Amino acid sequence: MPEEAGFPAAKRFRPGSGPPNRSGSCPPGRRVVMLLTAGGGSGGGGRRQQPPLAQPSVSPYREAVELQRRSLPIFQARGQLLAQLRNLDSAVLIGETGSGKTTQLPQYLYEGGINRQGVIAVTQPRRVAAISLATRVSDEKRTELGKLVGYTVRFDDVTSEDTRIKFLTDGMLLREAISDSLLRKYSCVILDEAHERTIHTDVLFGVVKTAQRRRKELGKLPLKVIVMSATMDVDLFSQYFNGAPVLYLEGRQHPIQVFYTKQPQNDYLHAALVSVFQIHQEAPSSQDILVFLTGQEEIEAMSKTCRDIAKHLPDGCPSMLVLPLYASLPYAQQLRVFQGAPKGCRKVIISTNIAETSITIPGVKHVVDTGMVKAKKYNPDSGLEVLAVQRVSKTQAWQRTGRAGREDSGICYRLYTEEEFEKFEKMTVPEIQRCNLASVMLQLLAMKVPNILTFDFMSKPSPDHIQAAIAQLDLLGALDHKDDQLNLTPIGRKMAAFPLEPKFAKTILLSSKFHCTEEILTIVSLLSVDSVLYNPPARRDEVQSVRKKFISSEGDHVTLLNIYRTFKNIGGNKDWCRENFVNSKNMMLVAEVRAQLRDICLKMSMPVMSSRGDMESVRRCLAHSLFMNTAELQPDGTYATTDTHQPVAIHPSSVLFHCKPACVVYTELLYTNKCYMRDLCVVDAEWLYEAAPEYFRRKLRTARN
DNA sequence: GAGCACTGC
Structure with missing residues (x-):
């Protein structure tokens, strides 16, 4: 193997806590409370002072759960944590991966009797996380899911009147805020994974801050806000929440060795290939490799190359199982990354940044980071969104590194020099500064925010950016300008009721005029989920011939409608989907979305009619919206x-x-x-x-x- | 003439 991607020996340090110069992110003068110091876990005296977690129990299973809870790093900080939080309106909690903060903190608050008058909300950027956390915590509390502990995500509400700890997606809490901007049912909102800065979390920062202030002014039940982050860059959070104290909780990550290249690599794909085979020839076959690339095409090409090379390796070299991983890959193929490779065979997972946060793969010991990512950028001059391959931020690079140390110590190979790394952006630009803001502005207006132009965002989008969104809503007929005040028109208010981009909501609202609501509901549902069309590059001719029967010269919308109709008429199932190169998971989702949208139409007493095969009225409706x-x-x-x-x-x-x-x-x-x-x-x-x-x-x- | 990172309501 060529040597140009060879790695010099590197320093050892712990990831998750960010770059080694940890002190740099804690400026003097800020209240930082160290709840657990490095190497913590020895404080036997502290342990005895802890109040009991719950009622004593006799079941061996119960005891095991209890022991497990007590062994988490956060447990030793429990008393101190509660004492601090009891008296604070807002706090920022830094907890490293594995600290147990997300599962334990809500229970501590509940057990400690803090905020018993209301529900404790814990937000998550992803559905699966909300569901699995709720399941886990209700299990630890030995209660039925949906009783004391529950969750709410789109299409799935497992809560009841008894629910006191509620996990929900950040988007879901935002939607709740439209009907109650004071979030009255909650006594405490915990915004978890705040470092990810999703557009929903960012809007929620403003919403909970406003709700907290308004509730105080109105003399209502106080709202406690806890921002949780896995990284140290929390100055912004603390400043934004009126100088909220920062509590620091040490986690339980395994040490990871980080290597940089000696020379800058102009061909990161080649460098990645070389690194994979260098590791493959040197490391035991039980250690899996995770490679970060930028997109489907690149990943499929690299997978093929790896398989080809792996066929011709010298004797004694382990075999290799190459698995591509990206979001549009059919679910069954995604699942393969979780299966162990046969003995003597190494798994090499070649992934987009889906493996950075959304999917955690067990057994990964080596991470190869190309330092590149495909991401949306917003150009405020043209007002256009551009999808481009670019450098990752330092935070992102650390996140990738951390994927090597989930179960044991690991190694991260960075295919760039340390000097290059130092020039990476410190943080990823928050999503709210990279996306079209029409939906966000519509939601804020629906919450009756007094002035959306001056809304208190933690990281403000540029005025041009906000104006572009307002212009778009104006064109859709959602806005009413009166005395320099922006308000929603009746149509705008109806638009906000749909969990859709404003233009799709408008399309549905217009469809009744064209008597084609049934058709438009199907089309909008198809457009608002990931494509139902599965296009494996290797079987292109097959795909084309199978798809021919659905194609309409009137365009993609009508073609998609044809596919959905056939699927429904035939009583479509997974087999039909496979034969017709349709992604069945996405197809099921379309049906769910459609039912939800139809429900909203009926609730607002909209007539839901079919054009009965008249495609011209469907196209007219699309032209109008x-x-x-x-x-x-x-x-x-x-x-x-x-x-x-x-x-x-x-x-x-x-x-x-x-x-x-x-x-x-x-x-x-x-x-x-x-x-x-x-x-x-x-x-x-x-x-x-x-x-x-x-x-x-x-x-x-x-x-x- | 030739292509699509990731979530979420």
Whole structure:
């Protein structure tokens, strides 16, 4: 093997706590309470002073659970933690992976009788986490799930009147805040995984801060806010919550050796390949390797190369099981990463950043980090979102490193130099500064936030960014400008009731006028989940011939509708999905989403009618709701958007890829190498003019001629 | 002419 990716010996330190110069992130003057010091766990005296966890129990199982709870690092800090939290309105808790903070803290608060008057909410960025944590904690409390401890995620509410500890997704708590912005039923909100800075958590920061202040002003039950983070960069959190004290909890991570390359690598794919085989030839076969790359195409190519090389390795070299991992991979194939490899065979998992947070793979000893990620960026000048391969942040690199030390000590190979690493951004730009804000602004308006332009975000999006969202909502007819006050129109209020992007909510609301709500509900559901189309690159011809029967010359929306209809009419099941290259998991989700949306329509007394095969009214409806997303064929055979004359192209995944319709509406623009329109529908220019005469007065080329 | 990181309501 070539040597250019060789690694010099590196320092040893513990991950999860961030870079070794830990003190750097604790400026003097801030209240940092060390609840457990390094090497903690010896304080026998402290242990005896702890109050009992729960009623004494006789069951051996119960005792085992109890012992396990007591062995967690957080247990020794229990008394101190409770004493601190009892008197605080807000606190920031740093807890390393494995500290037990998420499962234990809510129980301590409950057992300690703090905030007994209300429910303790614990938010999570991901559904699976909310569900498994609730299951775990209800088990520890020896209660039935949904009684004392429960969870609420979309499509699944396992709570009751008795529920006092409630795990929920951050998006779900946000939705609850629309109907009660003071979050009255909660006495305490714990925002977990705050370091991930999801758009929902970021909006919640503002929502809980406002609710806390308002409740105090109104003399209501106080709201305790606890922000939990796994990283040390919590200054922002503390400042934002009026200088809330920072409590530090040591975790139980295994040491990880970190290696950097001696030279910068201009070809990270090649460097990754070399590293994998270097490790493969040197390390025992029981140690698995996790490689971070940027996307499906890259991962599939690398997987193939690895398998090819692995076939021709010298005798005595272990065999290799190469497993790609990315979100659009069918579920059954994702599950393979959890199965152990046969004896004498090494697992090599080649993954996107899905393995950074969402999926934890057991047995990983070696992490190969290319330092690259594919992520959305927001360009405030053009107001456009761009999906691009870029450098990871330092936080992200540490997160990847930490994946090597889940079960035992590990090794992380960074395919960049230490100097390069030092130049990485400290933190990933929070999602709220990288995304279209139309949904967020609609939700804030629905909560009757007095002035969304000055809303107290922890990391403020730029004014241009906020204005772009307001302009979009305005075009959708959601806004009412009165005396310099922004309010929602009745349509805007209805839009906010749907768990959808505003433009899709508007499409549904318009559909009753075109008597095609049943069809539009199906289309919007299909568009709002991951694609139901499964396109394995190796079987392209097969896919094309099977899919032919669904394709409509009217575009992707009608084609998707055809697929869903056939699936339903035939009584579609997994076998049908497999035969037709349809992702069955996503298809099931479509049905669930559709039922939820239909329910919301019925609740607002909207007539739900079918156009009975009349596709023109469906397309007219799409033209009326997506008129701001229009592109027209130019004399030279290319396309340009109607409003800004941005050159665009039909995405290769579209059924219209080889066609040249004069005028189309699209669901979204996607910038990669080029600016692509995704999910197209052929429309009549006249329909567009009808939909928004003012908007198109001087714009529409086809209508003018 | 040729392509799509990850969540979530």
